[in-house]
Amino acid sequence: MLIALSKLNLSKGARDDDGVDQLHHLGTVAVLAGFAALIGMNQYVGDPIHCWAPAQYPDHHHEYAENLCWISQMYYVPMDDPLPWSKEDRMKTDISFYRWVVAVLAIQCLMFKFPNMLWKELRGYSGINVQKIVNMAEEVSTATPEDKDKQLTDISLFVHRWLQTYRVYKYNVVVRFKEKMSSVLCFALGKRQGTYLTGLYLFTKLLNLINVFFQFFLLSAFLKFNYWTYGIEVIEHLNGNWMDIDRFPRVVMCDFKIRQLANVQDHSMQCVLSINLFIEKIFAVAWFWFFILAIATIVNFVKWCWEIFFSKRREHFIQKYLMILGDTDSRRERALFKKFVHMYLRDDGVFLLRSVGNNSSEIIVMDLIKKLWDKFRKDHYHNRSTPAVDGNGNAGNARHRTDPLTGESTA
Numbered sequence: 001m002l003i004a005l006s007k008l009n010l011s012k013g014a015r016d017d018d019g020v021d022q023l024h025h026l027g028t029v030a031v032l033a034g035f036a037a038l039i040g041m042n043q044y045v046g047d048p049i050h051c052w053a054p055a056q057y058p059d060h061h062h063e064y065a066e067n068l069c070w071i072s073q074m075y076y077v078p079m080d081d082p083l084p085w086s087k088e089d090r091m092k093t094d095i096s097f098y099r100w101v102v103a104v105l106a107i108q109c110l111m112f113k114f115p116n117m118l119w120k121e122l123r124g125y126s127g128i129n130v131q132k133i134v135n136m137a138e139e140v141s142t143a144t145p146e147d148k149d150k151q152l153t154d155i156s157l158f159v160h161r162w163l164q165t166y167r168v169y170k171y172n173v174v175v176r177f178k179e180k181m182s183s184v185l186c187f188a189l190g191k192r193q194g195t196y197l198t199g200l201y202l203f204t205k206l207l208n209l210i211n212v213f214f215q216f217f218l219l220s221a222f223l224k225f226n227y228w229t230y231g232i233e234v235i236e237h238l239n240g241n242w243m244d245i246d247r248f249p250r251v252v253m254c255d256f257k258i259r260q261l262a263n264v265q266d267h268s269m270q271c272v273l274s275i276n277l278f279i280e281k282i283f284a285v286a287w288f289w290f291f292i293l294a295i296a297t298i299v300n301f302v303k304w305c306w307e308i309f310f311s312k313r314r315e316h317f318i319q320k321y322l323m324i325l326g327d328t329d330s331r332r333e334r335a336l337f338k339k340f341v342h343m344y345l346r347d348d349g350v351f352l353l354r355s356v357g358n359n360s361s362e363i364i365v366m367d368l369i370k371k372l373w374d375k376f377r378k379d380h381y382h383n384r385s386t387p388a389v390d391g392n393g394n395a396g397n398a399r400h401r402t403d404p405l406t407g408e409s410t411a
Helices: 001-008 021-042 059-071 087-093 096-126 131-141 145-165 173-188 198-222 228-237 277-309 311-325 329-357 362-384
Strands: 049-052 251-260 261-274
Touching: 001 228, 021 096, 021 198, 021 277, 049 059, 049 277, 059 251, 059 261, 059 277, 087 251, 087 261, 096 277, 131 145, 131 173, 131 329, 131 362, 145 329, 145 362, 198 228, 198 277, 228 277, 277 329, 329 362
Parallel strands: none
Antiparallel strands: 049 261, 251 261
């Protein structure tokens, strides 16, 4: 099920994130926006409140009193309890939160959208347009056989130039220290170390995880009860008459003042808040949605940490395609393969190939990896066979050439 969620595509066209990310910035935003629209229509189009008015109230006085109660503080007192005399005691059970539900839902929408907005804003600093590469790979799937090879060659050239441009040309103690730090700080120091995209992507997933748990804190503070266990309580009462009248009361009291000439009279009215019926169900559904989303996000985050921080996983992803082609059989080729994964592609290159694989077929990914592998292998053997040239323009011994990827002698 979680694998299916990661492959879920809620947007049209190519994507550079997985299904769990889209559940956050597309699915959850749509659900919360739908809730906000439902409550907003009930508030501003329907009749959210009905009050019991004294018989001497004319219709227009009755309507005025209801509108006044709607914008005033209301409080809940159980039917079997007497009304408190002091205003302070009455306001201890204030239930005016219902007027802010739409605003809170709108804030939640922005919170779920923010990590994706951050990802889209910062991914361009990696030096490559991930979305463009993914779109180009998707177009290959529908191309004619004549155009397919040319398009794949163009994609491989774009990726190759990016990998060659944003890499370290000289290795020393400082560079190796930055490589170690980039494995921890990721995108903060990782552009030339090949960890910028993966670090940024993992950071957005961490924000998603923090955000979904923060919703329980937010709603606990807003609704003034322990929202963490609300869903469990709902399940426990499903077999009976589930009406959470203490937290979402339907019948409430309203106090207001009426000025009549020189006198100011206090009035109290009993009102029915039918909107609380919707709010109760909405926050119950939201609890289960957030719970499922939290579980999916935890598993998805751990999965991506496993894929990113363990080098064997990167090797396995690339090797499963090259093994089909039979290009890593010899011992020398296997050693070169490790250099291809860790020195040439690195974390960001493998991440880009994963993004391509999420939007196209396995064949497209295999062909693209094959072209990058052939280009890397050709350049590697060319560097080994080309004699080095000294400062006077004299050809030297090829054994003393320096590997451009590692800064080490190729002898």
